[in-house]
Every structure is written in structure tokens, then in C-alpha cells.
Amino acid sequence: MKKALIHIGLIFTFIIIYLLQSIFFSGFTIAGVMPNIFIILMLYIGLYMGRTTGFIYGMIFGIFIDIWIGQTLGLTSFVLALIGTISGMLDRTFSKDSRIIVILMGVACTIIYEVTLYFLQFMINGINVEIFEFIKILLIEIVYNTLLIIILYPLMKFTGYEIENEVKGDKILTRYF
């Protein structure tokens, strides 16, 4: 029962983030650059629910984003699934109790997401390569995402442990020793 509620909650969060991203953040920018909250969402799912769930959610959310606004079906889906898997793997090596570590994970995920997506766009759609402009946008986006992670971290931590207890159950022991 509680598990079902968690999944419904995640789907609602996804829809709210999509609306925020496409309506609110397209005007609320730092020097014309939007943040990408989907990366933060995938990091959150990967960290607290494991890499398999991260992968599946990445695929599903990505497909929806591609249908709603994307140009190539499956592109965002692949990259978001990648982020979900990577953040699931990061959880095994690093502690998510520290704010700094989570921020660094967010930075890493943003870089991986944007570079992979840009490379795939270049391969599939044949867009022009503008390295300097790309790095400029990427750096501002990293700053924006970092600020958002700092703001959202307490919420992520609080709800995250509840979810982790429910989903992973007995598998987590390390935190209590």
C-alpha cells in the first residue's frame, strides 16, 4: 500500500517538475540558462531506491518527455536512464548523508547528462559543434542545479529515508552501525 503511494507520489512529482520546467523556468533563468530538475529527480530516485528502479523510472520519464517536447524518441529516455543507473551505483560507494557529497554527485550527473545528450544530438540530428558556447551553458546550468540541490536537500533527505526504509527494507544496515 505504502509502496503504491510512493510510486504515485513520484509520478506526480515528475508531472509537476515537467510543468515547472516548461512554463516557469523558461522565464526564471540565470543569464538565459534553465536548470534541469529532472537530473535532480533521477539522482534522488537512484540514490534512495536503487539503480534498477532508477533505470526503469529514467526510461519511463524520458519517453514521456520525448513525446511531449522532444525531437527524437528515446534520446532523453536513454540519458535519464543512464543518470538513474549511475546515481544508484554512486550510492554504493559514497554516503548520501553529507550535503557536499550529494552536491558533487549532482554536478557529476549534470555533466554526464548534458555531454551525453549533446553528443547524441550531434550524432543523430547533425547539430553544429559550438564547444565554447556549450561549456558556458553547462557551467551556468551546474551552478543553477547546485543552488537547487542546496535548497531541496533537506526535503530529499527527509522523504528519501522514508522511501528507502520502505523500498529497500532489511537490506540497509550500514546506516545503523
Next chain:
Amino acid sequence: MDKERKGGIIGIIVTTVILILLVIFTNTDSEKVSIIENIANNMVMPIENGLTYLKNKINNNDKFFENIEELKTENKSLKEKNSELEQQLREFEIIKNENAQLKEQLNLAEKYGEFTTVPGTIISRDISNYSKTLVINIGSDNGVQEKMTVIADEGLVGYVVTTTNKTAKIQTIIDSASATSCLASSTRDTMICKGTIENKPALSASNIATDARIIQGDSVETSGLGGIYVKGIHVGTIKKVNKGSNKTDSYATIETAVDFEKLETVLVITNQ
């Protein structure tokens, strides 16, 4: 524990404030910031003035003021000339405006007379920083089909990629994956206009013929080649011509006529 929590809350508030300030400062026009600039300047100006005066004194630069009579007469004659020129400028301005207005009326009648259009409102913008797709609130129920040209009052916007019953997805011309075949209006030189990932409404025009005579400020329109866009729709104006290291890799920057940031309603041409 309590102290830690308090610190956390303060941290969040500070970060939120920084975020909002960053957003405001990076998005306001430089004119609006000038109030702060003015205040800051007024604070240091008296000191600067005094120091400059002192420096001039030391360097014997105050000889300037010796031939003050001469300067006065020169000033007077220049002022007269200036007012004369200003009056001329005003007259030109009026004529220029009138010309622009007449041209616009003539163009609009010519441009939109032959097309049947359906108006639509933008309901969603792209979530990524590297592509610029739009979603509008009209779809196949309103007669919109794939590959139809989309325009705004000022000029070309893009074309319809996919449609559903009630919505249509548009790939704009400034999207980095978009390429439009264009013509320079006066010289009739062809070029391919590609979108960039920059946050400006600008295109980069390549594949320009080696003997082309592209002029800065010339307007650019669609050529009708490629089978998607209708011929003769205004795209923008040539802002800068960049000569490459050799003749074949010269390219031009084109400023689009449509302001994509403020775009709200578009027209879909249904009878192309």
C-alpha cells in the same frame, strides 16, 4: 542538533536569496541596473574630480583655460550648427517612420493575402537549454498537419513536426537541429541558415557562394527549396558577415525578425 537544524534553515534561505538575485541581475537590461551604477558613481565622483584636478595642476595641464574667449566663440558656432542638424535629423526621422509604415502595410497585404492561416497560442516551451521546440494549442482537429510552415507577424517561426488532435509540436528555426534554405532579398544569393545553441535569436548562414555579394543589413527570406517552407517568407536581417580564412568558409550571422523569447501567438499556414 537544534543548532545544526537552525544553521541548515539559514543556509537554505541564503541560497534561495542568492538564486533569486542571480536570476534578477542576469536578466535585467543594463538600463535598469544603471540606477545602482549611478548611485555608486555619485559616491566616488567628487573624489575622482578632485584627484584629476590635482593631477592636472601638477602636470601644468591647466593651460587649457587660457584661451577661453576663443573656445566660447567656437562653442557658440558649433551649437548653432548642432541645432540645425538636429532639426534635419528630426525631419529625416519622420520620413523614415512614414516610409517604414507604408512598407509594412504594403508587405502585409502582399504577404498574408495569399495564405490561409490558423492562429495558435504557445502552451509549452522546451525543457532543455540546447534545443528550442514549442508546443501550440491547435492540432489536426483544426486542420494542422505535419510539415506546415509556422509564421508570426514579424516573420518565420518554424514548421510543424508532429501533431495530435489538440496540439502540435513546432521545430523553430533557431533550434540547433534546424536548417533553412534562404535567399538574400536584394542580391538573391542562396544560403543555408542553421540554428545555434546560443541564447540569442540568431542564425548562422553557411554554404554561401564564393562570388556572392552579401551586404550587412540586407533582409533574408526563405527560398522555397527543400519542400518544407513556403517561398518568400521574411526570416531576418544579416547582422554580420564573417570572412573565413578562405573564400569557401565565410559565414554570416542573421538576426531573426521574430523575438522567440516573447513569442506568444503564431500562425500556421494551411494552404501551401
